[in-house]
Amino acid sequence: MNNRVTMADVAREAGVSLMTVSRVVNNKGEVSEPTRRRILEVIERLGYRPSGIARSLATSRTGIIGLIVPDISNPFFADLAKGVEKVAYAEGYNVFLCSTEENPQRELDVLESLAEYRVDGVLTCSSRLDEKHLVDSLGFFYSAVLVNRDLENEAPSVGVVMVDDVHGGKIATNHLIDGGRRRVAFLAGPETSHSGRRRFEGYKAALAEAGLPYTPDLVVHCDSNVEGGYDATKSLLSTHPEVDAIFCYNDLVAVGALRACSELGASVPNDVAIVGFDDIMLAGLVTPSLTTCRIQREEVGRKAAEMLLEQMGGCSGKCETAVFTPELVVRRSAP
Amino acid sequence: MNNRVTMADVAREAGVSLMTVSRVVNNKGEVSEPTRRRILEVIERLGYRPSGIARSLATSRTGIIGLIVPDISNPFFADLAKGVEKVAYAEGYNVFLCSTEENPQRELDVLESLAEYRVDGVLTCSSRLDEKHLVDSLGFFYSAVLVNRDLENEAPSVGVVMVDDVHGGKIATNHLIDGGRRRVAFLAGPETSHSGRRRFEGYKAALAEAGLPYTPDLVVHCDSNVEGGYDATKSLLSTHPEVDAIFCYNDLVAVGALRACSELGASVPNDVAIVGFDDIMLAGLVTPSLTTCRIQREEVGRKAAEMLLEQMGGCSGKCETAVFTPELVVRRSAP
DNA sequence: CTGTTAGCGCTTTCAA
DNA sequence: TTGAAAGCGCTAACAG
Numbered sequence: 059m060n061n062r063v064t065m066a067d068v069a070r071e072a073g074v075s076l077m078t079v080s081r082v083v084n085n086k087g088e089v090s091e092p093t094r095r096r097i098l099e100v101i102e103r104l105g106y107r108p109s110g111i112a113r114s115l116a117t118s119r120t121g122i123i124g125l126i127v128p129d130i131s132n133p134f135f136a137d138l139a140k141g142v143e144k145v146a147y148a149e150g151y152n153v154f155l156c157s158t159e160e161n162p163q164r165e166l167d168v169l170e171s172l173a174e175y176r177v178d179g180v181l182t183c184s185s186r187l188d189e190k191h192l193v194d195s196l197g198f199f200y201s202a203v204l205v206n207r208d209l210e211n212e213a214p215s216v217g218v219v220m221v222d223d224v225h226g227g228k229i230a231t232n233h234l235i236d237g238g239r240r241r242v243a244f245l246a247g248p249e250t251s252h253s254g255r256r257r258f259e260g261y262k263a264a265l266a267e268a269g270l271p272y273t274p275d276l277v278v279h280c281d282s283n284v285e286g287g288y289d290a291t292k293s294l295l296s297t298h299p300e301v302d303a304i305f306c307y308n309d310l311v312a313v314g315a316l317r318a319c320s321e322l323g324a325s326v327p328n329d330v331a332i333v334g335f336d337d338i339m340l341a342g343l344v345t346p347s348l349t350t351c352r353i354q355r356e357e358v359g360r361k362a363a364e365m366l367l368e369q370m371g372g373c374s375g376k377c378e379t380a381v382f383t384p385e386l387v388v389r390r391s392a393p
Numbered sequence: 394m395n396n397r398v399t400m401a402d403v404a405r406e407a408g409v410s411l412m413t414v415s416r417v418v419n420n421k422g423e424v425s426e427p428t429r430r431r432i433l434e435v436i437e438r439l440g441y442r443p444s445g446i447a448r449s450l451a452t453s454r455t456g457i458i459g460l461i462v463p464d465i466s467n468p469f470f471a472d473l474a475k476g477v478e479k480v481a482y483a484e485g486y487n488v489f490l491c492s493t494e495e496n497p498q499r500e501l502d503v504l505e506s507l508a509e510y511r512v513d514g515v516l517t518c519s520s521r522l523d524e525k526h527l528v529d530s531l532g533f534f535y536s537a538v539l540v541n542r543d544l545e546n547e548a549p550s551v552g553v554v555m556v557d558d559v560h561g562g563k564i565a566t567n568h569l570i571d572g573g574r575r576r577v578a579f580l581a582g583p584e585t586s587h588s589g590r591r592r593f594e595g596y597k598a599a600l601a602e603a604g605l606p607y608t609p610d611l612v613v614h615c616d617s618n619v620e621g622g623y624d625a626t627k628s629l630l631s632t633h634p635e636v637d638a639i640f641c642y643n644d645l646v647a648v649g650a651l652r653a654c655s656e657l658g659a660s661v662p663n664d665v666a667i668v669g670f671d672d673i674m675l676a677g678l679v680t681p682s683l684t685t686c687r688i689q690r691e692e693v694g695r696k697a698a699e700m701l702l703e704q705m706g707g708c709s710g711k712c713e714t715a716v717f718t719p720e721l722v723v724r725r726s727a728p
Numbered sequence: 729c730t731g732t733t734a735g736c737g738c739t740t741t742c743a744a
Numbered sequence: 745t746t747g748a749a750a751g752c753g754c755t756a757a758c759a760g
Binding site: 087112 | 730732
């Protein structure tokens with residue numbers, strides 16, 4: 059229950075000084091074997107746990123990494139988090155995972171909390187914040203890595219791991235066009251999403267290259283989940299029945315689109331072809347299975363974590379940028 | 394970057410004492426309006442952030458709740474976490490979410506870290522630990538709540554939120570039997586899972602009530618994910634082709650079973666009926682859609698968090714137990 | 729190999 | 745309304 063046993067208690071009980079106990083606890087410095095044994099025995103007997111808080115205050119190092127994601131119930135981020143955790147755990151770090159519910163204010167709050175807690179580093183995914191707030195907040199951390207969020211003005215010592223969304227948007231749209239589609243819509247995800255904006259660029263570029271007109275009406279924002287895709291598709295198809303293909307912000311949105319089509323009696327892929335993004339597990343499980351752009355989610359997480367740890371190592375102040383290239387996975391929804 | 398501004402810096406700069414700054418920062422005690430303004434201005438100008446670490450050391454209160462789940466990429470836990478976060482956030486607490494990769498050792502490590510960090514309370518889901526380790530570890534926390542894990546010997550001041558798995562296992566199996574199935578298998582999930590054991594009890598009870606024999610060979614353990622269900626079903630159906638129904642530990646396992654059946658040419662539900670557990674979103678999206686036992690995941694999370702917060706309030710040492718009853722959702726995989 | 733002396737940055741008395 | 749002193753539990757740097 060109430061763990062009030064302190065290092066001083068152990069020291070007194072073992073008849074040694076605080077420092078000797080500290081050495082034993084941290085396996086640092088030489089301590090004679092008998093003394094060490096005695097201390098360990100006392101620690102065990104008293105049920106002593108060191109206080110991470112006190113240690114952190116003394117060392118100004120917490121052993122904690124903050125990981126911020128917009129929505130942990132999106133498998134994309136869950137998988138990414140897994141990659142981060144594996145690397146962090148292997149290096150003895152704990153991960154403080156925070157989901158912001160797609161709410162920028164909440165993201166700000168969480169960043170603030172992590173800053174107050176002096177975590178050793180922070181890893182922010184798909185930040186929904188505007189650049190000023192983001193850079194300001196990041197300024198409070200020794201080291202930070204941004205995943206899938208570009209900064210217009212390079213910020214000092216912030217690592218970046220990007221997915222080449224422009225490319226992804228392009229190959230997805232190209233695939234649809236190559237399949238003979240001419241009225242390709244884009245469900246763009248939340249307005250705050252930067253990857254959405256980049257995928258949009260790719261989408262537009264592909265249209266242009268194919269000599270197809272870009273119709274603003276065919277681009278609609280939506281929540282980045284199944285419901286969002288469902289609602290957006292329903293309204294889109296009712297006002298624009300000529301749409302013969304939909305490129306979706308992510309797989310969840312695509313699944314929503316799939317459902318809406320099915321309810322509207324639009325056959326996929328005959329009437330409407332659909333392409334998603336991410337290749338979460340779900341993509342291969344729905345019917346028809348989803349053509350999508352695969353992102354190596356766990357790899358992205360790993361890479362980001364490695365970058366952060368390296369930065370925390372402090373050796374170099376260099377802030378590299380890694381880029382992952384998404385890859386088209388063709389399934390039934392857009393053969 | 395390096396946030397070395399301390400309260401003392403602010404105090405000096407503002408020409409007041411530490412205490413006055415502290416009062417302003419915490420909105421505690423009376424401070425004259427001019428002084429307050431001046432201090433706030435200095436705080437802003439210097440970019441001061443209070444140190445949560447130092448504050449915690451002084452107050453022995455962190456404002457952090459630990460949440461431990463076996464696998465965050467299982468939507469069940471992601472949804473549950475969402476419920477917890479909502480409640481915690483509303484009360485000004487931060488959630489330290491830790492995924493243990495279904496590894497009991499890792500769970501122990503995480504519990505240890507949280508204890509060292511002196512989090513205000515801990516919420517453990519589906520603990521895979523044996524009772525001794527679990528109770529020992531929990532002993533280091535002021536307050537703790539267990540989700541879906543029963544304790545044989547009641548432990549002091551540990552709240553419990555349970556899902557009535559026995560009931561769930563029973564109604565699921567009953568449904569299969571009522572549908573005319575006679576050789577009902579059970580994919581039991583990990584051996585370390587306590588909910589798996591309870592669902593098994595329900596399964597056995599239903600068989601007994603229906604006068605059907607219990608065949609140990611038809612119960613097989615598996616990883617609690619799609620792959621686990623897939624592998625288990627493949628081997629099960631190859632050795633026991635007479636199986637005409639499968640009750641699955643959870644929906645992920647059930648989806649794996651679905652895929653295996655499809656590959657083996659067994660039609661679902663004609664040849665094999667399948668029932669899952671949890672009713673994660675995926676259940677309604679696969680083909681055929683999954684009959685399953687619904688658990689109000691977010692509600693469970695909310696309730697658990699509320700219980701924990703109440704316990705932390707400390708008023709009562711009472712450790713209530715809440716029980717959620719799963720509810721059958723009939724879809725195509727077992728009509 | 730072991731102990732002493734200072735803090736880490738903040739809050740909590742208790743005075744002024 | 746404001747401040748001074750003591751201490752939360754630990755570690756870093758020296759001594760011995």
